[in-house]
Amino acid sequence: xxxxxxxxxxxxxxxxxxxxxxxxxxxxxxxxxxxxxxxxxxxxxxxxxxxxxxxxxxxxxxxxxxxxxxxxxxxxxxxxxxxxxxxxxxxxxxxxxxxxxxxxxxxxxxxxxxxxxxxxxxxxxxxxxxxxxxxxxxxxxxxxxxxxxxxxxxxxxxxxxxxxxxxxxxxxxxxxxxxxxxxxxxxxx
Numbered sequence: 055x056x057x058x059x060x061x062x063x064x065x066x067x068x069x070x071x072x073x074x075x076x077x078x079x080x081x082x083x084x085x086x087x088x089x090x091x092x093x094x095x096x097x098x099x100x101x102x103x104x105x106x107x108x109x110x111x112x113x114x115x116x117x118x119x120x121x122x123x124x125x126x127x128x129x130x131x132x133x134x135x136x137x138x139x140x141x142x143x144x145x146x147x148x149x150x151x152x153x154x155x156x157x158x159x160x161x162x163x164x165x166x167x168x169x170x171x172x173x174x175x176x177x178x179x180x181x182x183x184x185x186x187x188x189x190x191x192x193x194x195x196x197x198x199x200x201x202x203x204x205x206x207x208x209x210x211x212x213x214x215x216x217x218x219x220x221x222x223x224x225x226x227x228x229x230x231x232x233x234x235x236x237x238x239x240x241x242x243x
Contacts, residue, residue, distance in 0.1 A: 069184040076105035076147035080139040087111045088199035130239045132208045182223035
């Protein structure tokens with residue numbers, strides 16, 4: 055669980071700074087590829103995030119299948135995206151963000167499920183706002199396969215309510231075709 059005292063304004067500022075640098079690193083590492091989506095991939099408690107991105111070229115490399123459902127899954131499942139731009143282990147490009155999101159173990163047992171859920175939703179909205187701002191800044195200008203480039207916070211092993219939370223802050227900012235595909239892949243109604 056994130057710290058009970060998590061300041062969302064501070065989180066937004068740190069995520070914006072680190073996320074912008076991380077996605078610029080992705081573009082620098084893959085300058086000849088066309089990006090169509092980028093995400094913060096989060097654990098189910100949203101106590102850590104890492105940047106991930108997808109390109110048309112990586113999709114072709116990772117999923118040569120022409121079977122439409124399989125292709126859509128690989129296209130829209132950040133866990134399957136294979137671009138490595140130094141976002142893991144000792145190269146954690148979101149280290150300050152992740153420090154802010156880590157549990158406050160002294161208060162871990164003091165939080166009700168309702169309070170945790172409300173704070174988790176607020177944190178997802180803050181992370182989503184930062185992604186939209188990164189997109190607005192134009193990090194992918196000249197390197198985007200589509201406009202608008204898709205972005206969202208993806209929670210690993212998300213349940214139904216969490217899937218809604220993942221996309222709620224960004225649905226009005228997604229291209230209609232992308233939103234349709236995401237609804238299908240994530241079984242949103």
